Amino acid sequence: MNQTIKTGYYGDWGGAFIPEVLYETFRELNIAFKEAKADPAFRQEYLSLMGTYSCRPTPLTHAENLSSHFGGAQFYIKREDLNHTGAHKANNVMGQGLLVKRMGKKRVIAETGAGQHGVATATMAAKMGFDCTIYMGEEDIMRQRPNVFWMEKMGATVVSVTSGTKTLKDAINEAFRDWVTNMEDTHYVLGTVCGPHPFPEMVAWFQSIIGQEARKQILNQFGKLPSRVYACVGGGSNAMGIFQGFLQDRTVELIGVEAGGKGINSGHHASRLTGKDASAGVAQGYKTMFLQNDDGQMRDTHSVAAGLDYVGVSPILADLWQKGLVRFSSATDKEVMEALDLTMKREGLIPALESSHAFVQAFKEAGELGSDEALIINMSGRGDKDIFTIAHAFDDPSWKEFIRKKGAEYAA
Amino acid sequence: MNQTIKTGYYGDWGGAFIPEVLYETFRELNIAFKEAKADPAFRQEYLSLMGTYSCRPTPLTHAENLSSHFGGAQFYIKREDLNHTGAHKANNVMGQGLLVKRMGKKRVIAETGAGQHGVATATMAAKMGFDCTIYMGEEDIMRQRPNVFWMEKMGATVVSVTSGTKTLKDAINEAFRDWVTNMEDTHYVLGTVCGPHPFPEMVAWFQSIIGQEARKQILNQFGKLPSRVYACVGGGSNAMGIFQGFLQDRTVELIGVEAGGKGINSGHHASRLTGKDASAGVAQGYKTMFLQNDDGQMRDTHSVAAGLDYVGVSPILADLWQKGLVRFSSATDKEVMEALDLTMKREGLIPALESSHAFVQAFKEAGELGSDEALIINMSGRGDKDIFTIAHAFDDPSWKEFIRKKGAEYAA
Amino acid sequence: MQLNDHIKKALAAGDNKILLMTHIVLGYPSLEANRQVIKQMVDNGVDLIEMQIPFSEPMADGPVIVKANQDALKNGTTVRECLDFAKEITSEHDIPFLFMTYYNILFKYGVENFFQKSKEIGITGFIIPDLPPEEGEEFFSLTDKYDIAPIMIYAPTSTDERMKELAKFGRGFIYCVARKGVTGKHTDFDTEFNDYMQRCRKSTDLPLAVGFGISRREDVDYLRGRADIAVIGTKTINLVKEQGVDAVGPFIAGLR
Amino acid sequence: MQLNDHIKKALAAGDNKILLMTHIVLGYPSLEANRQVIKQMVDNGVDLIEMQIPFSEPMADGPVIVKANQDALKNGTTVRECLDFAKEITSEHDIPFLFMTYYNILFKYGVENFFQKSKEIGITGFIIPDLPPEEGEEFFSLTDKYDIAPIMIYAPTSTDERMKELAKFGRGFIYCVARKGVTGKHTDFDTEFNDYMQRCRKSTDLPLAVGFGISRREDVDYLRGRADIAVIGTKTINLVKEQGVDAVGPFIAGLR
Numbered sequence A, B: 001m002n003q004t005i006k007t008g009y010y011g012d013w014g015g016a017f018i019p020e021v022l023y024e025t026f027r028e029l030n031i032a033f034k035e036a037k038a039d040p041a042f043r044q045e046y047l048s049l050m051g052t053y054s055c056r057p058t059p060l061t062h063a064e065n066l067s068s069h070f071g072g073a074q075f076y077i078k079r080e081d082l083n084h085t086g087a088h089k090a091n092n093v094m095g096q097g098l099l100v101k102r103m104g105k106k107r108v109i110a111e112t113g114a115g116q117h118g119v120a121t122a123t124m125a126a127k128m129g130f131d132c133t134i135y136m137g138e139e140d141i142m143r144q145r146p147n148v149f150w151m152e153k154m155g156a157t158v159v160s161v162t163s164g165t166k167t168l169k170d171a172i173n174e175a176f177r178d179w180v181t182n183m184e185d186t187h188y189v190l191g192t193v194c195g196p197h198p199f200p201e202m203v204a205w206f207q208s209i210i211g212q213e214a215r216k217q218i219l220n221q222f223g224k225l226p227s228r229v230y231a232c233v234g235g236g237s238n239a240m241g242i243f244q245g246f247l248q249d250r251t252v253e254l255i256g257v258e259a260g261g262k263g264i265n266s267g268h269h270a271s272r273l274t275g276k277d278a279s280a281g282v283a284q285g286y287k288t289m290f291l292q293n294d295d296g297q298m299r300d301t302h303s304v305a306a307g308l309d310y311v312g313v314s315p316i317l318a319d320l321w322q323k324g325l326v327r328f329s330s331a332t333d334k335e336v337m338e339a340l341d342l343t344m345k346r347e348g349l350i351p352a353l354e355s356s357h358a359f360v361q362a363f364k365e366a367g368e369l370g371s372d373e374a375l376i377i378n379m380s381g382r383g384d385k386d387i388f389t390i391a392h393a394f395d396d397p398s399w400k401e402f403i404r405k406k407g408a409e410y411a412a
Numbered sequence C, D: 001m002q003l004n005d006h007i008k009k010a011l012a013a014g015d016n017k018i019l020l021m022t023h024i025v026l027g028y029p030s031l032e033a034n035r036q037v038i039k040q041m042v043d044n045g046v047d048l049i050e051m052q053i054p055f056s057e058p059m060a061d062g063p064v065i066v067k068a069n070q071d072a073l074k075n076g077t078t079v080r081e082c083l084d085f086a087k088e089i090t091s092e093h094d095i096p097f098l099f100m101t102y103y104n105i106l107f108k109y110g111v112e113n114f115f116q117k118s119k120e121i122g123i124t125g126f127i128i129p130d131l132p133p134e135e136g137e138e139f140f141s142l143t144d145k146y147d148i149a150p151i152m153i154y155a156p157t158s159t160d161e162r163m164k165e166l167a168k169f170g171r172g173f174i175y176c177v178a179r180k181g182v183t184g185k186h187t188d189f190d191t192e193f194n195d196y197m198q199r200c201r202k203s204t205d206l207p208l209a210v211g212f213g214i215s216r217r218e219d220v221d222y223l224r225g226r227a228d229i230a231v232i233g234t235k236t237i238n239l240v241k242e243q244g245v246d247a248v249g250p251f252i253a254g255l256r
């Protein structure tokens, strides 16, 4: 494969495997994005929006208690949880929203798994005055009703997807089905650095704000670069976001943490780049490492963190993995709950279950570093939105009792 | 009453009506606070903590859709919802936390109604390594279980208060009872600009960060001062926080919005400075306008917003009210739900039910101003923490169904 | 000074004498019950009685008395009823009666009106736990005029200097809180307590009452020589609740 | 070119002739049912059949076909089984059979292996809706070698220029998607559609197939002169589901 010619490829990965009906739409999107990217005023508009509507720059928090607890590196936490809507997803969504405005479209659609990207998109649509439809697997709607509630309250239509495994990947398929019907007035706000070109490039570009800030902040607050940077990897957008700030620094080791679910050898996980269950494939419009069987059929995946529970992974990360520029590991559900618990108790921070994966690996490795070294964990989102999942996972008796009572009240 | 001599008084209001056993504790606290306030390094430490652990300065968002919807003033929203833990309460709590460190104490206690101040205090205690006990009315624990869950996860002990009306004011009494027993190693982190001197002054000082930022931001973004500034008033801390930025500007009208509940004449509200149900009194350690009967017994109060559901109000605000420097109004539960709905749909913002009170009054008055004038609403917190209350108040059928099912699952 | 004189006389009546002061919450469980309890107390030799006018926010009280305040209010007890009741009681029994309550009750009634009325119905002292002298300008300007003794409170946290300051405002006796914390918990009488009582004694000429957690004859005996008045609060409330009004007399009789 | 020749011959066989192509999902409801359905189709004059190898992510299909893909996989249908079945079918029936599937099926099988195998079992064309020419370097380098026609797809959104570009890669016929959207919805045949078909015709010499939503004789009649092949997809799947295998023959017979 000729890397120098093929656009939208990162080494062997990426591309745009799209139905012909979307060819024009993608052509226009590529042009619009290219122009926007080249236009300093656009980035300026984006930064100003993120600085006044969301809370950018998000802080970099020195976690002194975790540092001394592990007796190694100084922990710094990049606080994407403080974004409006509670996660890094806002960075991407608001950026695409500005692009939609530029393209003159009036309607946005999006897939969502955990609901986080759906809420972010519904929020952006409300702010920018777009119609909005969110596709969400039936299973996920059941699990993440609070997010559905907010999306609807923000004026979005949430469509329950009943095909396939009724989760994220099926919602993506369904969103594409909407798009091939309504491409004229509609933009599909893809939620992560996956999908057909130019989405990986576009989402990575918007998310790069995380790494740009983090780099400046660590130099400012710690006086030198960190030794390691940790991020969880679902589709890979928060990881790409922060990694881009340090890719040029060969002294900074970048670590992506995937969902180890019930164990990397259990068959119940969502690890594409760690473990042996994934292989190269083409689906959902792009080529990457997929969790699939020998026929090329996608497997069921599992993670306590809905946002990591996905069959594919960013083609950009697949490339960095292949080239050895990013190291990958995985964290099990159990390790994640323990890391979350410790982080709440020691730092008063509630990382999302997704983000807690990054904490797990940092906890394992902090002792390898000296106290004059720093590590950064990208806290991609806040966990308080996940109370139903978290309280359930902690098997909290008072919470169950509370829900039982509320349920009985509503049954009456 | 001799205003020039009596410390801790604001006109006729304030004071420190405390049991003798706390005299020494308050003497020390007064000294410690006075020294800290006079020490520029302390404010610097505070600002740096708020800038790295929380997300300060919080943005000022130009709400273009609301502005054009009402066809009057330009709406600017001060985004205290983007603070760590989701409300302005963090400003006060982190400040008091630093003071506790200075005083060398090892344990903090706090009252909480909505749970917001409890979560903030538990968070601060985790971050600063203090033991933490939170007093919360039994009723409020039932209503706000999610917040209790997070407090406990952060390592705090939550004590159910079963005396009195089992709500906020009783939790305050209970916290004082703890304090009179454990004053040596314990600081009581009072959650609002009420209580005995020096609390009103102290909380106002920490919260003044809101107004200082907002003033700079509006000048920067809008080019001139706003015509009006709106804030909801429970105890009054967020209102005092933002008002302090504009008190010296006689062209800026300041409007406090109280809980109108089921109507100012219904007897079911929490309006102390609007309506006729309150009178001067002394309770919970300070003198202000209380909702009380002719004997001086406190009345039951009501608001859809737990954080506004309180019998007293800041003595500083009572003074500003008496002097005509702040205008007061009230918003009913119904108006609040409508304002919240509109704000979500038009701006993608989810103000807390408390904050939504301020939106109501701004909505009523925006049309009186020209489009070359600005108003600021202090969005004291985010509403997504209140999903149980909000979904219930909207009577959302899917939400009820979801809870019913979850409840049945846990009953099995 | 009515109360001062009374106490001095009573103390002078015997060697190593210690007086008993009891506490009741008006309206709890009912005024009728209060009436009977007071009679039992007086008949069994109680020297002074503090009657608490219930308040919705009894910040300085412990759970038992808080609950009593609350129940009294739930029963509909009003300030007016308390005053009427007090008038009846003071005319019936020939010992000093004091009002214990929180400042808001006076404030809402009108502080001077409250003094006047209390004087009129024969009350000899006020115990207001949330009114430090710094906040009592009006209050303390009226105590002499109406000859009602303001009972000042000492706490183990009070410095010598503070005690002296408080003593200036005090009349009748000083109420020495035996330990930190709210009413109703048992106190360990130890060296620390002795030191505290010596500090109290040194700071004032007024008789010393000791409260908080006294429930047995041994407690009272221990206080002899150290204090002048033993205060029994929570114990009798619990007694009435658990064993009825008639248990009060024998309990009081057994204390000395 | 096997497929080209076949179609040209068939079209030449009559005046104003239109061919019928049907679509089935292999393994849905079962291979046995597929076998019977295909026989009914061939017996009733279907000219070409596209056999969809099920895929777990059928992005370009509508609900009915998505469900069929899913159920076929749930039944355990494997790619190997589909190939074996296809081999049996092509040897039994003397019309052209094509594979329709998504690119990952080929990719995982090995693209060249898949061509070789398909050739071996008598498949004459591939329809791969998620493989634009830009991504098909390897794929398009093999079509001539194995004489398997890559069926290119036109959409109403394709520009004239794009159509010409696609035509360069096409063999056998061009599949003209009648409207935007996924499979299975009815199409309004209106002026816009006519303009679109004229644009298609001008851009290529290949025969034109029209798909998406054809379910009645009127639809087929309308297409005469405008297209060369009418594609019936979702309709027969619904038919089998609702009325059983035997309903297929009469339905097909009634279309022309």
Ligand SMILES: Cc1ncc(COP(=O)(O)O)c(C=O)c1O
Pocket: A087, A088, A089, A113, A114, A115, A116, A117, A191, A192, A193, A232, A233, A234, A235, A236, A237, A238, A239, A306, A307, A308, A352, A354, A355, A380, A381, A382
């Ligand atoms: C908080 C959070 N972190 C991480 C992810 C994973 O996505 P990505 O890998 O694209 O950052 C999600 C997805 O929903 C998320 O909500």
Ligand SMILES: Cc1ncc(COP(=O)(O)O)c(C=O)c1O
Pocket: B087, B088, B089, B113, B114, B115, B116, B117, B191, B192, B193, B232, B233, B234, B235, B236, B237, B238, B239, B306, B307, B308, B352, B354, B355, B380, B381, B382
């Ligand atoms: C979000 C929010 N706003 C406002 C209030 C009211 O408090 P204050 O008037 O002190 O700002 C609360 C109290 O809990 C709150 O949580």
